[in-house]
Amino acid sequence: MNDDPILRVCTKIIVGPIVLFGLYVQFHGDYGPGGGFQAGVIVAAGFILHSLIFGLKEGRKLVSERINLIIMVLGVLLYGGVGLISLYYNSEYLDYSILAHDTKHGQHIGILLIEFGVGLTVAGVMLILFHLFSSWKGDSK
Amino acid sequence: MIDFSVFQNSLPALQVVVPLLLAPVAVLVTIPFLSWLIALFGSIFCLYSSVSLFLLVSEFGKINYYMGGWLPPYGIEYIIDDASAFMIVLISLMGVFATTYAYQSLKNEINKKSQSKVYGMWLLALGGLLGLVTTGDAFNLFVFLEISSLSSVTLVALGSKNDKRALTAAFNYLLIGAVGATFYVIGVGLLYSITGTLNIADLTLKLSELTNNNSMKAGISFIIIGLMVKAAIFPLHIWLPAAYTFAPSAVAVLLTATATKAALYVLSRILFTLLFNADEFTVIILQWILLPASIVAIVFGTIRAIFEKDIKKLLAFSSLSQIGYITIGLTLGTASGIMASFIHIANHSMMKAALFMGVGAISIKFNQSIKLDNLKGLYQIMPITSISLTIVILSLLGIPLTIGFVSKVYLLKAVFNHGNWPILFIIVVTSFLALGYAWKMIENIWMKQPDNMNLLVKEDPKIYFPLFVLAIFNILFGIFAYPIVNSAFKASNAIFWKVI
């Protein structure tokens, strides 16, 4: 596929806006449909489009396997860690009210952070699934 | 700086969160030994927290932990009472045993690339099971059910290095498990549609007025079928023999001791706590569904095990019949029946885990399935393993002074009090039939001469040490049965509200 100039040019133009749209969906989850999972899938779709057109090796140069794993782990730890902060402030686990001066802002900040964690994890997982399935050469021993 | 009492107060949450958060760290670390250390740390922390929660509950009564500070029925709460404290101590204790056994055993049985990532799955399975038994919200239960199921599927599939049938076993487990969990979700949806709440305690209150509602009956039936799949109750046990046979030995140890038992605990919660006011309906479920299923499971499991040459498959079918004993205790519908079931849940975990550990110790050098013939003359080559295996086999038979005897006594007493003579007869007869496969194992270990191949196997202290300690536990709790019996008694009181 990587010798068709129309596809290559269009992909180069559109991958950036796809990731931007993913970030928009991520942070506007309070005001419209959206949130972490959907945003993660959209961002991953952008990277997968790039890998589809330019080849798997180019895709892996963009996001190496180690970085991919680290992104996934960071997302999960962010999600769980924000809940742990509230333990430090003598409240229950996952109580976001204490993160700011009053309940409403605290919950807002908490939800933003954990949705970002979810988005990171989902984007990492979708990308790694795509690369694992498409680079499967049939040797596992 | 960090208040220790805060730590104490949030143990119900930490006990689930710590293994779940340590799991991705164990995946990230590339050295297998470090990942194993992280898994060991996670399981020891869970043991510490479950024992402290158990002691707290026996002193102060039920603990309700509200996640995120949201009060029920809007929020998710975690309930630690006598019954769930019993289960979390059991699961974390067997988790520690399985994790200490796992390092050497997994090093030999799975391929090199997976050796550090397996501990991530291990921690996820452990954390998921601990959350399954403590949560007080019906949908949260589904989430933990799926977390523990999907990680168990991955763990079973790792046995493909030795035998490619592990892959089909894992795939069947995945398919049947996913269908079962979806049935559970349908049931919860039906119950939500008539009560408007997902909190289990609130559901109990609201369902107690709706006892003749058809949606309630349909919902409960879907939930029970879903849980029967996970607990491997006949006829939905199809995934169990293949999964336990072809999984790596350490994985079989973990799964047999914890996964089915947690589902059986949830089943008893649904049958007795949730439905405490629906007498006729519960009696129908117990008498027409669980009772025939348990009897067939006991008879079929024992007879099939007698004719089986492959030891892991033999142990899997024996597990089927033991799960039948546990559910027979539940079908009696009395507090002493539930107490006998809980005693057998604890004892069977300890017995089967030790048996699978023993089989794993032998299969380290053979890269094929262990047949009965491979046990010939084991006492000369691996003496400590043989002694421990024999103690546990005797315990499985129900010889006095072992935990198997304690659970048989309480089960027979409960059936006797209920006056159900056919069940009594079946239990006694199948206990004697179990001699059919147990005697073959003991005879091969002690009374035959080893073939040439067997002389290649040597004993490994890292492997036989957890096995030996479990065998000692088998005898110790058989003689000093009070801790297990007393906690099971309190657990049955917590589940069965009517007995006061």
Add this chain to the structure above:
Amino acid sequence: MIHGILGIWNYWIVIILMMTGLFIVISRHNLVKKMVGLTIFQTSVFLFYISLGKVQGGTAPILTGYKNTLYSNPLPHVLILTAIVVGVATTALGLALILRIKNEYGTIEENEIASLNTEENSK
């Protein structure tokens, strides 16, 4: 009577999809088709939950600025988001296992795999 039967047409669709999914899981030999059947079965459950949450005259459960808006019940939507993610994980795991099975056995038809397994059993 007709209104009672045709009025709940969404639940009829749920039942049809559920039974179709289960039938595909049970009756098809190809492993990928079984996974597809499982996905159809899970999708029918999602439709069931969302139908439960609809309030007559209610709009989507996102806060608008106006007072006195009637919202549908947001709880089933949240439950289904979770269940969708669980379904995605199950499908991913199942497809990964199918890849490995194809690699080891050379086929993904269940009857051929079963006959290869019985050969292995008798060895």
